[in-house]
Amino acid sequence: MKAFLLFRNRDFDSEHSLPSFTDYLVQDLELNTIFNVMSNGDEFIFDISKKVLLSSLNYVDTILYRQDVIKDCLKNSATVRNLYSIAIEGIGQEKKTYFGFFSKYPDAILHSSIDLLHLFIGTLKKLKKIADEESSKFESEGFKRFFKMIQVELNDEYFETIEEHLRDLEFKNGMLIGVSLGTGNKGKDYLILKSDEKRGNFLDRVFSKKEESYTFAISDRDERGAEALGQIKDKAINSVANALAQSTDHILSFFKMMRTELAFYVGVLNLHDRIVKIGEPICFPEPRPMNERVHDFENLYDISLAIIKEERIVGNEINANGKDLVFITGANQGGKSTFLRSVGIAQLMMQAGIFVPAQRFTANISSGIFTHYKREEDKKMDSGKFDEELKRMDEIANLVQSNSMVLFNESFAATNEREGSEIAKQIVLALVEKNIKVFFVTHMYELSHGFYKQKMDNALFLRAERSTDGSRPFKLKEGEPLQTSYGSDLYKKIFAENQKSLI
Numbered sequence: 001m002k003a004f005l006l007f008r009n010r011d012f013d014s015e016h017s018l019p020s021f022t023d024y025l026v027q028d029l030e031l032n033t034i035f036n037v038m039s040n041g042d043e044f045i046f047d048i049s050k051k052v053l054l055s056s057l058n059y060v061d062t063i064l065y066r067q068d069v070i071k072d073c074l075k076n077s078a079t080v081r082n083l084y085s086i087a088i089e090g091i092g093q094e095k096k097t098y099f100g101f102f103s104k105y106p107d108a109i110l111h112s113s114i115d116l117l118h119l120f121i122g123t124l125k126k127l128k129k130i131a132d133e134e135s136s137k138f139e140s141e142g143f144k145r146f147f148k149m150i151q152v153e154l155n156d157e158y159f160e161t162i163e164e165h166l167r168d169l170e171f172k173n174g175m176l177i178g179v180s181l182g183t184g185n186k187g188k189d190y191l192i193l194k195s196d197e198k199r200g201n202f203l204d205r206v207f208s209k210k211e212e213s214y215t216f217a218i219s220d221r222d223e224r225g226a227e228a229l230g231q232i233k234d235k236a237i238n239s240v241a242n243a244l245a246q247s248t249d250h251i252l253s254f255f256k257m258m259r260t261e262l263a264f265y266v267g268v269l270n271l272h273d274r275i276v277k278i279g280e281p282i283c284f285p286e287p288r289p290m291n292e293r294v295h296d297f298e299n300l301y302d303i304s305l306a307i308i309k310e311e312r313i314v315g316n317e318i319n320a321n322g323k324d325l326v327f328i329t330g331a332n333q334g335g336k337s338t339f340l341r342s343v344g345i346a347q348l349m350m351q352a353g354i355f356v357p358a359q360r361f362t363a364n365i366s367s368g369i370f371t372h373y374k375r376e377e378d379k380k381m382d383s384g385k386f387d388e389e390l391k392r393m394d395e396i397a398n399l400v401q402s403n404s405m406v407l408f409n410e411s412f413a414a415t416n417e418r419e420g421s422e423i424a425k426q427i428v429l430a431l432v433e434k435n436i437k438v439f440f441v442t443h444m445y446e447l448s449h450g451f452y453k454q455k456m457d458n459a460l461f462l463r464a465e466r467s468t469d470g471s472r473p474f475k476l477k478e479g480e481p482l483q484t485s486y487g488s489d490l491y492k493k494i495f496a497e498n499q500k501s502l503i
Contacts, residue, residue, distance in 0.1 A: 001153055001254045005142045005261040006052065008065050014048060014260045021370060021399060022054045024392070028371040028409070029344045033304040037274050038267030048260055049267035056351035058365055063287045066353025068140035071284070073265045074272060079134045081269070084262040086127050090255030093119040116248045121159065124251070128154045268354055275357070280306050280313070285350040285361040290403045292364040293437070293458075295320035299359035302342040303349075306357070314474040315358065316342070318462065324432045325459040327448045328441045329481040334464025335474035336441045337409055343439055344371060344407050366437065368404040370396045372411050385414035393427065400436060408440040421447035432458070448481035 006012045026032060031053070039046035057063050073080045093116060127150055135147035275282055281299060288294045299315035306313045316339055320326055328336045346356040347369055372392060375385060389412055400406065412420040412427075421444045428451070431438050442448055452461055463479035 001149060001250075003146060003254070003258045003261045005069055005146060006066065006264065007062065008141070011257055012052070012261055012264075014051060016051070016055075018051060018054050019399070021395065024371050024373075025054065025344070025348070025369065026050075028373040028407070029341050029348070030304040031345070031348075033307050034271065034345070035267075037307055038271045040270045042263075044259075045263045045267045045270075048263040052264045053348055053352045053354075056348065056366070056369065057353060058290065058351070058367060060287045060289060060365065063351065063353050063365075065141060067284050069142040070265065070268055070354060072138045072140040072143050073269055076134065076137050077269050079130065079137070080262065080265055083127070083130060084259065084266050086123060086130070087255050087259035087262060089126075090120065090123040091252065091259060093123060094252060117251075120248065120251050123255075124154055125159065272355070274307060275303070278306055278310060278312065280357060281359050282355040283358055283360055285346070285356045285358075285363065287350055288362060288364040290365045290367060293322050293324060294362055294364045295323065295326075295437075296363070297346070297358050297361040300339075300342050300346055300361065301357050302338045303345055303357035304341065305338060313338075316476050318460075318476065320460050323458050323460045324435070324437055325428065325451070325456065326439045326462060327451060327459070327481065328439065328462045328464070328476065329443070329445075329448050330462075330464030330476070330479075331466040332443075334466060335476065336464045338474070339462075339464075339476055340407055340409055340439055340441050344369060344405075347405060364403075366403060366405040367401045368399065370400060370404060370406045371409070372396060372406060373409040374411060374413060386412070389414055390423075400431070400434075402435045403437075405437045405439070406431060408438065408442070410441060410443065413442070413444060417444050417446055420444055421450065425450060445481060445483045449483075452481055 002011060004011070031050075034053075035046050035050050038049040057066070131147040131150040131154075135144070135151070138144060138147065272282070280301060280303070296319045298317045300318070301313040301315035314335065316335075328339060330336060342357065346358060346361055347363060347366060349356045350361065350363060351365060351369075372389070375388060393411075396406065408424075412424045414420070415423075424440075424442070424444065424447050428438055428440065440448075448461070451459060461478060461481060462476040463481065465475055465477060
């Protein structure tokens with residue numbers, strides 16, 4: 001049995017390791033804030049949500065497949081959470097039948113598997129009941145196939161057959177063993193045979209005519225005989241015990257995969273509940289093929305900031321269709337970094353098949369999403385800040401591909417502006433030439449204005465606005481880069497507050 005809730009034709013590999021550069025994404029985009037909300041304290045959901053969100057999908061149909069599943073989850077959240085609980089219950093049954101040291105003996109394996117199958121039957125029947133009662137409420141291809149698989153494979157005949165086999169394996173009427181004679185009249189090919197003895201009532205069994213047979217009994221004191229008989233029994237039930245153990249492993253692996261894939265959707269439900277509570281809008285984005293250049297959104301906001309502040313955040317409306325390069329300049333504390341983070345998070349969420357924090361969002365798929373943010377100098381650095389920036393850029397250069405997206409935040413500002421601008425210019429030109437989409441937040445006027453003067457058709461220039469009274473509306477608009485970032489506003493604010501505190 002397969003869940004196929006995250007992908008149309010394969011299971012999700014929860015054991016795969018994420019690329020090293022995703023650590024930068026988590027740090028720069030503050031993704032742990034999102035993972036913590038999704039997990040709601042559950043470490044397993046945290047781990048799965050992180051792996052799914054950072055394992056970007058690269059095809060439109062796969063994203064839409066998962067979007068449809070999530071839409072079903074949002075409409076039937078109680079049922080989805082119940083399915084997740086059933087998966088956890090199924091996995092937990094294994095601990096109730098643990099035989100420890102004795103599990104290496106065929107007889108122990110057999111009885112352990114029988115006990116576990118009895119428990120599994122109860123859990124599978126709960127799953128079948130949900131499929132029968134709730135499947136009509138789901139519309140996505142993923143859930144329709146999932147419930148149909150449950151109804152077909154876990155039908156009444158399946159339960160009757162497995163329960164009959166379990167009754168036979170209790171051997172209430174003794175065990176019938178078949179064996180062939182090998183070299184030296186030693187036994188081989190031990191098998192358990194199904195008895196053809198008819199089960200009648202008590203009187204039928206007592207007074208029915210018995211066929212002539214030869215029997216012998218082992219004395220209660222014959223330890224060697226009992227040991228030999230036990231060995232014969234173990235050889236006979238070995239294949240049955242292994243087959244039964246494989247059956248339990250198959251069911252257990254299904255519960256584990258079901259739990260893994262549903263864990264992500266439970267995380268999505270937790271995130272949705274938090275955003276609804278804050279009152280922010282969400283939408284299901286329109287993914288476009290990788291080779292297109294589309295980036296168009298309305299009221300896109302930083303979901304991490306909204307979660308931290310627990311209030312609505314100012315969003316932005318931008319049309320960057322046909323653009324490979326977007327420069328973001330303007331006032332300090334004007335929302336540039338927040339905007340950049342919102343772009344990266346939305347792209348990741350779209351390519352995970354999730355809703356995005358916006359009123360409307362359309363973008364082409366990226367083959368990879370990378371961040372290059374400035375770092376504060378610390379004791380762990382082997383060299384200076386600028387050398388560390390170049391080292392991280394080298395790592396990105398070795399991984400980035402055509403149609404990737406790279407987000408720069410105040411990069412290469414650790415040296416003087418002329419040198420930093422020239423290095424950044426050459427890097428940006430090389431990336432754009434390789435058909436890589438670039439978003440660049442910078443205070444380096446020489447860099448941003450140098451590109452602005454070229455009047456590139458595939459470049460967009462955004463500026464964080466400053467009101468006449470010095471306040472920041474946190475809105476970005478198209479505009480020519482300015483030489484000032486209004487640092488004097490911060491100076492006045494800081495020293496004015498200090499003067500008030502001294503008075």
